[in-house]
Amino acid sequence: MLAMIGVVTVGLKYGVVITLKQQEDYNHFADGKRISQIPNFWNVLSNIIFICGGIYQCITQDSIFGMLCVSVGLGSSYYHFNPTIKTLLWDRLPMALSFTYLIALKLQLNAVASLLFMAYGAWTVIYWSKTMDLSYYLALQLAPIIFFMLYSEYNMKIACILYIAAKICEDYDHELYYLTHRSFSGHELKHYLAGVALFFI
Numbered sequence: 001m002l003a004m005i006g007v008v009t010v011g012l013k014y015g016v017v018i019t020l021k022q023q024e025d026y027n028h029f030a031d032g033k034r035i036s037q038i039p040n041f042w043n044v045l046s047n048i049i050f051i052c053g054g055i056y057q058c059i060t061q062d063s064i065f066g067m068l069c070v071s072v073g074l075g076s077s078y079y080h081f082n083p084t085i086k087t088l089l090w091d092r093l094p095m096a097l098s099f100t101y102l103i104a105l106k107l108q109l110n111a112v113a114s115l116l117f118m119a120y121g122a123w124t125v126i127y128w129s130k131t132m133d134l135s136y137y138l139a140l141q142l143a144p145i146i147f148f149m150l151y152s153e154y155n156m157k158i159a160c161i162l163y164i165a166a167k168i169c170e171d172y173d174h175e176l177y178y179l180t181h182r183s184f185s186g187h188e189l190k191h192y193l194a195g196v197a198l199f200f201i
Helices: 002-014 041-045 048-060 063-081 087-106 109-130 133-153 154-171 173-179 188-200
Strands: none
Touching: 041 063, 048 063, 048 173, 048 188, 063 087, 063 188, 087 109, 087 133, 109 133, 133 154, 154 173, 154 188, 173 188
C-alpha cells in the first residue's frame, strides 16, 4: 500500500501535474442559496451525513476513526459557510487524517508508524496550501482506492465505489444542479455519497 502511494504520487506529480493545480473557481459552488442566514445552506447542512457516519463508526467499529469522521463533517461545514482557500485547509485536513488513519488501521501499522503516516497526510494538505499543487493530496486518496478495490472485502469495495461516484459528482457540480432542475448540486450529492460510504467501512 505505502509503495503504491509512492508510485501514484510520482505519476501524478510528474505525469499530469498541470491538471492538478487548484482550480481558481473551486470555491464558487452551483448552489449558493442562503437560508436562515446560512450561506451555501445545503452544502453546509449535507455534512451532517459525515457526523452521523462518524457516530456510527464510534459505536460499531473504531472510535478514533469515528471522531475523525465527525471532524470531517465539522471542518467541511466550517469551510462551506465561508468558502475560501484558507478555510478549505480545515475541510481537507480532517479528510487527510481520516484517510491515513484508515489505511494504517487496515494495514495494522503500529502506533508510531500510524502517527508518522498521519503526519504525512497532514503534510500533503499543508503542501497544497502553500503551493496549490494537489499531487500529493490526491495520491493519498487515489492509491488507497486502487488498493482497496483490488484487495479488500466486498463492503470496502462498495465504499470505494461510492467515494468514486462522490468525486465525479464534485467535478460536475453545476451540471448536476441544472440537470436536477436546481434540486441537488453535484457538491451536495458528493457529501451524501461519501457520507454513506462510511456505513460500509
